[in-house]
Amino acid sequence: MSEIIKALNLKREFMVGNQKVLALKGISFAVHAGEFVTFMGASGSGKSTLLNILGCLDTPSEGEYLLDGISVKSMSKNERARLRNRKIGFVFQTYNLLPRTTALENVELPLMYNPEISSHDRREKAKMVLEAVGLANRMDHTPNQMSGGQQQRVAIARALVNDPVIILADEATGNLDTRTSYEIMALFQQLNANGKTIAFVTHEPDIAAFSQRSIVLRDGRITRDEVISKPASAADALAGLPKEEE
């Protein structure tokens, strides 16, 4: 299987005042097409820093990073913007939808920055992914008319709309209650079953249990990288939750 992500000895240092902070101290791993990986670790262990580099929002201070076979290290800002636009789907903890903008328009947003896609195709594609995340009847709703779970579904649809090679999610369930978290994880599992590659940052072990592989960071290094032989099914977990009060 082809390597979607290849990280070789990634390092990232920040200057805080005149002090160097080493957020990543040499990280190497690969993610293959179709994998569902979670990154775990304590707060400050470097998960977000790593995900930003993987998502081409940031560049490593040292080391080599290949996305879908392309070296990102020597790319210009504009080239990285283009790469994000064509190959990456982001999901954030705080949804980050545009306010006063309908779900459909929010989902269309990444395609707006792709001149190769006509406005007709853009609309069709956005409708399709909104249906895929179960929001066929919410297309005209603005974020303030939707629950957190629904907003996160819109955000996931937005991450899917450009057919990315990988979906990167940073604590995508961090703001949601257990039931809604499981619903979102069920959606991710379904997407993964349909072939999407997913890298998911979380610090909740029960969320990590839904993935196929768990990488644990500690203080800027990988301390564990293990395959989960029998991932839990989020759909089953959801069914096992106590019934909601009527």
Added chain:
Amino acid sequence: MNIINLFRISLKALYSNKFRALLTMLGIIIGVAAVIAMLAIGQGSKQSIQDEISKMGSNMLMIQPGADMFQGARMSASATQTMVLEDYEAIKANCTYLAAVSPMVNANGQAIYGSNNTPVGMQGVNEDFLHIRKFTINSGRMFSEREIAVSAKVCVLGQTVVEDLFGAGVDPVGKSIRYNKIPFEVIGVLSEKGENGMGQDQDNVILAPYTTVQKRIMAITYLQGIYTSTTNEEVTQKAKAEVEAIMRSQHNIKEGDSDDFNVRSQQEMLTMFSSTSTVMTILLAVIAGISLIVGGIGIMNIMFVSVTERTREIGLRMAVGARGRDILSQFLIEAVLISVLGGIIGVAIGVGSASIIRNTLHWPVVITSFSIVLSFAVCTFTGVFFGWYPAKKAANLDPIDAIRYE
């Protein structure tokens, strides 16, 4: 991102902050409206002065004794008596660009009819004078060459004089009036001409043969001026040069010596009045410039607020693939939209208030398309100029910092 989408985004951003956008526009609106209205009034008065001046006569060229009177220096009495009938005859005989030539002597005095009297100037001229000053005969006739030759005591009255002496609705032709105690027969009445650009009543005038005025009223032999009319506007400068050459040779003025006469054309009067309104236009432009700078600073201020407020949005757009230049154009278009929309509203208000001024105060008002085009050009420029820095700031944001911005 294509330009239509950028416009849609910007319009939406403005729409969701309608009131704020309107307040920001206010500076531009007031500036543009004031400029449009003031230019319309300035242009209107300029136009009406020009109209008045061109109504005064047809391509007039006036030759007067003494150096240029516009300089304001007062001439000695002898210096103003240098112009004689031979000058007139030489000009009439030799000048090729003139359609009409008339001598001019002005007497001041009282006109009396019965128990009515009125102070009025009597202009001693020849029959060409009607054409030169664009006068027409309303009733009766103009005096003839023969009457000039014999210094006949005949005269033609302006409408104001007719009203003052005879009252309205009376035909004075054939009646006899006295001017400075000398009896004159009224042989004609001029059509009404109204006020000229300087507010003088052009109908308060009596025309008489110049010979009569010279001999019988003023007892002089010199002329106070020669009025001429060029064949058309284009030859004014040539005619002027020709007249000057003839006058210099008539008066034996050597090369290098200054003239003892001056020639002014109607066109020069036009330019003189235009130049005062040019100064006014420049002043208006300065005021406009200042108000647009103030408006522009308002736009800059609100664009900074807008960029700060939407930092997360900017971060998100960058995360999904917007390049710096996409963000730059988005905010630049927003700034230009504010200023151009302000400009449109300003033009509308300016045009509206100019028409109100015309309809209520009856001032002459001329709205030129130039002032409207200029306003839009300046507004666009203001938007780009003052929107640039905030937009650049937005475009240079780091996506990671921006998306985490609280």
